[in-house]
Amino acid sequence: MIEPVMLDSHVAATRLAGLLKDRRSSRSFTAHPVTKAHLSEILWAARGSSSETRRTVPSAHDVHAVSVSVAVSRVGNVDCGLYRYAASDHSLSMVTDEDLHPTLASACIVDEEWVKDSAAILMLSADFEKVNAEFAEQWPYGRRGERYAWLEAGHISQNVYLACAELGVGVTFVGGVDERLLPQAIGNIALLPHNHELLGLMPLGIARP
Numbered sequence: 054m055i056e057p058v059m060l061d062s063h064v065a066a067t068r069l070a071g072l073l074k075d076r077r078s079s080r081s082f083t084a085h086p087v088t089k090a091h092l093s094e095i096l097w098a099a100r101g102s103s104s105e106t107r108r109t110v111p112s113a114h115d116v117h118a119v120s121v122s123v124a125v126s127r128v129g130n131v132d133c134g135l136y137r138y139a140a141s142d143h144s145l146s147m148v149t150d151e152d153l154h155p156t157l158a159s160a161c162i163v164d165e166e167w168v169k170d171s172a173a174i175l176m177l178s179a180d181f182e183k184v185n186a187e188f189a190e191q192w193p194y195g196r197r198g199e200r201y202a203w204l205e206a207g208h209i210s211q212n213v214y215l216a217c218a219e220l221g222v223g224v225t226f227v228g229g230v231d232e233r234l235l236p237q238a239i240g241n242i243a244l245l246p247h248n249h250e251l252l253g254l255m256p257l258g259i260a261r262p
């Protein structure tokens with residue numbers, strides 16, 4: 054029997070170690086808004102630009118296939134509505150001023166109430182056709198890109214978790230969404246960017262202690 058190699062205990066004093074310890078999923082929010090500064094920081098961490106050419110998140114072929122939309126309900130100085138995040142100039146463009154919280158919450162497979170209570174909901178999505186075409190030469194041909202999109206969403210969501218841990222904002226990644234219950238459009242406005250499929254929701258807000 055080969056003895057396991059016992060590893061050194063982790064360096065608890067690093068900032069990263071502190072954030073990793075504090076990271077958790079929160080599903081109970083107060084009625085307080087999150088600030089615009091909070092949302093800005095969270096979106097930058099999610100997939101913002103860290104330099105002229107680089108992003109805060111890794112991405113196969115650097116294509117950054119995953120988009121982030123935000124349904125805002127209670128964010129200081131940001132009107133209620135649905136927005137698309139642009140990393141290039143770190144901005145939000147409003148798509149509709151409708152409050153989408155009830156719609157998004159009702160598509161969650163389990164326990165939708167806390168989702169409705171969140172201050173904002175990040176929506177991660179990707180165009181599978183486009184990203185599959187980008188990696189068409191890699192086995193399994195025509196499906197590799199989709200895998201990379203899911204993996205990229207995982208990186209983004211961990212960045213969001215760590216940013217929220219630092220800011221004292223509560224968040225949970227919700228993969229359990231029945232997309233069949235989501236409308237394609239609100240009026241004549243598409244819920245997701247053109248041809249995108251939903252990868253997950255991240256409701257966030259000020260967590261109840």
Ligand SMILES: Cc1cc2nc3c(=O)[nH]c(=O)nc-3n(C[C@H](O)[C@H](O)[C@H](O)COP(=O)(O)O)c2cc1C
Pocket residue numbers: 076077078079080225226227228229230
């Ligand atoms: C891929 C994935 C899907 C998840 N889906 C849901 C979900 O649908 N609803 C939910 O409340 N939490 C969901 N979670 C959060 C997990 O339940 C949570 O991470 C787990 O219970 C561990 O708790 P912690 O994040 O506080 O460590 C999901 C997490 C991951 C990574």
